[in-house]
Amino acid sequence: MLEKSYASSEVQLVVFKLGKEEYSVSILQVQEIKRITDITRVPHTPDYIKGVINLRGSVLPVIDLKKRLNLPQQVLTEDTRIIIVKVDELSVGMIVDAVSEVMTIDQENIDSPDVVAGSVAASYLSGVGKLDNRLLILLNLEEIIGVGQEVKVV
Amino acid sequence: MMDTNQYMGMFLEESREHLQTLNSCVLDLENDPENLSVLSEIFRSAHTIKGMSATMGFTTIAELTHEMENILDLLRKGQLKASHDIIDTIFRCVDTLEQLVESVASNNESSIDSKPLITKLKALAKGESILPTPAKTEAVSIALGAASTIELSDTEIAIIKKARDQGMQAYEVQVSLREGCLLKSARSYMVMNALDEIGEVIKSIPVVEELEKENFSLSFQVIVVSGSEAEKIQHTVLSISEIDQAIVIPCVLPNDATGEIAAPKAIEPMKKDDEAEKAGNVPVHTQTTVEKKNKSGQSVRVDIDKLDTLLNLVGELVINKTRLEQIGLTHKLTDLVETIEQMDRVTTDLQAVVMKVRMVPVGQVFNRFPRMVRDLSRDLNKEINLIIQGEETELDRTVIDEIGDPLVHLLRNSIDHGIEHPNEREEKGKNPIGEIRLIARHEGNNVIIMVEDDGKGINADIIKRKAVEKGLILQGEADAMDANEAVRLVFLPGFSTAAVVTDVSGRGVGMDAVKNKIESLGGMVDVETKVNEGSKFKIRLPLTLAIIQALLVKVSEEIYAIPLGSIDSTINIVPSDIKTVQNKEVILLRGQIIPIVRLADVLNIPDSETQQHTEDELFVVIVHIGEQRAGIIVDNLIGQQEIVIKSLGKLLAGIKIIAGATILGNGQVALILDIGSLIQ
Missing domain, CATH: 2.40.50.180 (CheA-289, Domain 4)
Known part of the structure; x- marks a missing residue:
């Protein structure tokens, strides 16, 4: 949980890259960050579901985040990571191009997502953080993972 | 009101166990009304439920069990006879108690009215208790089994002698508390108090101060002088909760010549726990004592979730072992491979043990069927003998939980459609009493459960005709089928053979539901039948699903x-x-x-x-x-x-x-x- 030393108006974010853009999720939703490992394809799933991985004995689904957000694809590199997030008791891995840092940002500096109607569907965003000259796009994981809505069998 | 929530789980679990005991014992009693040991068991179960529910504040349950106890007591004393009416009433009580307990479990305000039953019980108790009371207080010959071990001081001997002159007797009461008893001092105090009421306590080992400090293991002895009989004393002590055993033997004074005094006979040790209390039913306890010799085995009640976690961990271990094996093989590390072979044995054993721990005997499911068969066959005016075999066969807990419903369905089917009415059976030259066999046994890595009846069997032609009528198959398909295939049509969705839709079965949701359930458990179900000889449903289940x-x-x-x-x-x-x-x-x-x-x-x-x-x-x-x-x-x-x-x-x-x-x-x-x- 969040340490008491942080003022309640501040949030800690895990910042990562998808292509050139910087995205982030609340650190409270992140369980761990893993290097890319063997991913087993699962047939009859939407294309953004990359497959399943073995996380210390549990089987976790992995989402190709860029496919999910309709961003251009890129090859896997040394920097590619899987961020394991937990949303509503559901652990899911997300493939990102690189994890850059963990930063603290004041709630005041987070705008509502419709300010930048960028390349990503607005429902997948929960806000835009401004820090110095950087724009951090906060993701709405509930919507992205689609909790509560079963993955449709293709 | 005190916070009883933490005991709720225990209360529910134990009540259900005791209700189950009641159910099966009352069935036994019906078949053998004179059997005193069954009666005592019923009494004890009812008594425990009464005690627990009263403590938890469930007065309706306590009241009903209290009235039940009165009847049972009269039965036990032989002042009442276990007539059909009484057995039925007791069964109804057990049913009502079940409903009451379940309504407690689901946290519903119970709307169940136990008043009519209570009135009925009271009437039974009064109406028929006019049987002559057996002549009592005859001097019984001495039957000293367990000899007194307590050494008495002169003063104590004097008191006892004096008491004897007044027509009283001295007894040594050996009390054992139940293992896991939380308030030992309180229980011992209650014992003392109870004994004080019916007599005079002259000595205890250990002494009262030690008892109060809980400086004793689980048992203690008391010398009491009383005008009551040994049975009465034993009963008084046993009526206190958490008492496992009470042995009452008359005190023998050093200069007593055997037979000189008509001492009441020693009573056989009476176990408060029912014998059938199975492994796994005893609450967790940490205390170990020397007194437990009379228990066949110790057991611990464990949450099934913990077992699941354990199984998962073992699974992980197996996986990691396989990985090590592979590393050893790829890099040709003979030392590693050898060590892993050792480890392999250990993990295999470990896995086997964990799987075993999760196994429960199918008897847990089977034991509710005799009652069901009895009730159903009565409703349908049929006479049916249910034979259960192999109830000790073990299955994984997860399978056990799921197997109940399909079995109920198969049994109901056999009772309703399989077994004919007695007169019809006699016409066919069969024993008027139908027979249903419920058999479980191991077969390789599977468990087989069979429901077999000697009823009218399934007529393949009728099945075919019905299936065609219902549009489940085409006439051509039907003609091409042999009898075995045709009979299997009963497993098709939407198939129901009952000409009359009865309350019991034949609502058209039957066999396909059974089949689906069994298959979802990774099992199979098949049927064999012979017209007028009976049918046999055979379920094959995997031992485990994990x-x-x-x-x-x-x-x-x-x-x-x-x-x-x-x-x-x-x-x-x-x-x-x-x-x-x-x-x-x-x-x-x-x-x-x-x-x-x-x-x-x-x-x-x-x-x-x-x-x-x-x-x-x-x-x-x-x-x-x-x-x-x-x-x-x-x-x-x-x-x-x-x-x-x-x-x-x-x-x-x-x-x-x-x-x-x-x-x-x-x-x-x-x-x-x-x-x-x-x-x-």
């Missing part, structure tokens, strides 16, 4: 696991062996036409060799679900392996042809195919 044997196959670069239970054989064919029938690919195997499934196509696997059709030889895995067969074409067979089944999780739960996942020796995830949906 770890299975599987065949690993490779398609392109992907590895899949096929449960060995559904594999018939593996064969090699050449592409020209594949024929086409109605645009479907089939092969001919030993005269049988078997449809072909190309795994690469079904699973949309890119770049499979089989898709390119370059291979001269194809590997086919012949699988079956029930009677249905199919051949699955794969690129390669890797081998047989024990796999631990993992769920794919909520997000991917909708994918039908994947039954789950497993982790291979190299840490990779392999998917387990659901053969049922694959070959449909």
Whole structure:
């Protein structure tokens, strides 16, 4: 949980890259960050579901985040990571191009997502953080993972 | 009100256990009304429920059990006879108690009215208790089993002698508390108090101060002088909760000549716990004492979740062991391989033990059936003898939880449709009393449960006609069927054979539900029948659902696991062996036409060799679900392996042809195919 030393108006974010853009999720939703490992394809799933991985004995689904957000694809590199997030008791891995840092940002500096109607569907965003000259796009994981809505069998 | 929530779980569990005991014991009593030990057991169970519910503040339950106890007491004393009316009333009480307990469990305000029952019980107690009371207080001959071990001081001997002059007796009461008893001092105090009421306590070992400080293991002895009989004293002590045993023996003074004084007989030790209290039913306790010799085995009640976790951990261990094995083999490390062989033995044993721990006897499910059969056969005016065999056969807990409903269904079916009315049976020259056998036994890695009746059997022709009438099959199909196939039509959805829809069965949701349930447990159900001789439903269940044997196959670069239970054989064919029938690919195997499934196509696997059709030889895995067969074409067979089944999780739960996942020796995830949906 969040340490008491942080003022309640501040949030800690895990910042990562998808292509050139910087995205982030609340650190409270992140369980761990893993290097890319063997991913087993699962047939009859939407294309953004990359497959399943073995996380210390549990089987976790992995989402190709860029496919999910309709961003251009890129090859896997040394920097590619899987961020394991937990949303509503559901652990899911997300493939990102690189994890850059963990930063603290004041709630005041987070705008509502419709300010930048960028390349990503607005429902997948929960806000835009401004820090110095950087724009951090906060993701709405509930919507992205689609909790509560079963993955449709293709 | 005091916070009783933390005891709620225990209360519910124990009440249910005791209700179960009541149910089976009252059944026994019905068959053998004179059996005193059964009566005592019923009494004890009722008494425990009364005590627990009163403590928990459930007055309705306590009241009802209290009235029950009164009746039972009269029965026990022989002042009442266990008539049909009384047995029925007791059964109704047990039912009502069950409802009351369940309403407590579901936290509902109970709307159940126990008043009529209580009135009935009271009437029974009054109305028929005029039987002559047996003459009592006759001097009983001495039967000293357990000799007194307490040394008495002169003063004490003097007191006892004086008491004897006044027509009283001195007894040594050996009290054992139940293991796990929390308030030992309080219980011992209650014992003392109770004894004080009916007599005078002159000595205790250890002394009262020590008892109060709980400086004793589980048992203590008391010398009491009383005008009451030994039975009365024993009963008084046993009525206090958490008392395991009370032995009352008359005190023998050093200068007593045997037989000089008509001492009451020693009473056989009376166990408060019912004998049937099974392993696993005793609350967790940490205390170990020397007194437990009389218990056959110690047991611990463990939350099933913890066992699941344990099983998962063992599963993980197995996976990691396999990984180590592979490392050893790849790098040719003989030392490592040897060590792992050792470890292999340990993990195999460990796994076996953990699986064993999760096993419970099917008796847990079976024991509610005698009552059900009794009630149903009465309703239907049939006479049925239920024979249960192999109730000690063990099955995984998860399977046990699920198997109840299908069995109820099969039994109801046998009772309702199978067994004929007594006069009809006599006309056929059969024993008017029908017989249903419920048999469980091991068969290899499976458990077989059979429901067998000697009723009228299933007429294949009628089944065919019905199935055609209902549009489930075509007339042509029906004509081509042999009797066995026809009888299996009862498992089709929407099939119900009862000409009359009765309350018992025949609502059309029958057998297919049974079949689905069994198959979802990885089992199979089949039926054999002979007209006028009876039918036999045979259920085959896997011992466990968590770890299975599987065949690993490779398609392109992907590895899949096929449960060995559904594999018939593996064969090699050449592409020209594949024929086409109605645009479907089939092969001919030993005269049988078997449809072909190309795994690469079904699973949309890119770049499979089989898709390119370059291979001269194809590997086919012949699988079956029930009677249905199919051949699955794969690129390669890797081998047989024990796999631990993992769920794919909520997000991917909708994918039908994947039954789950497993982790291979190299840490990779392999998917387990659901053969049922694959070959449909």
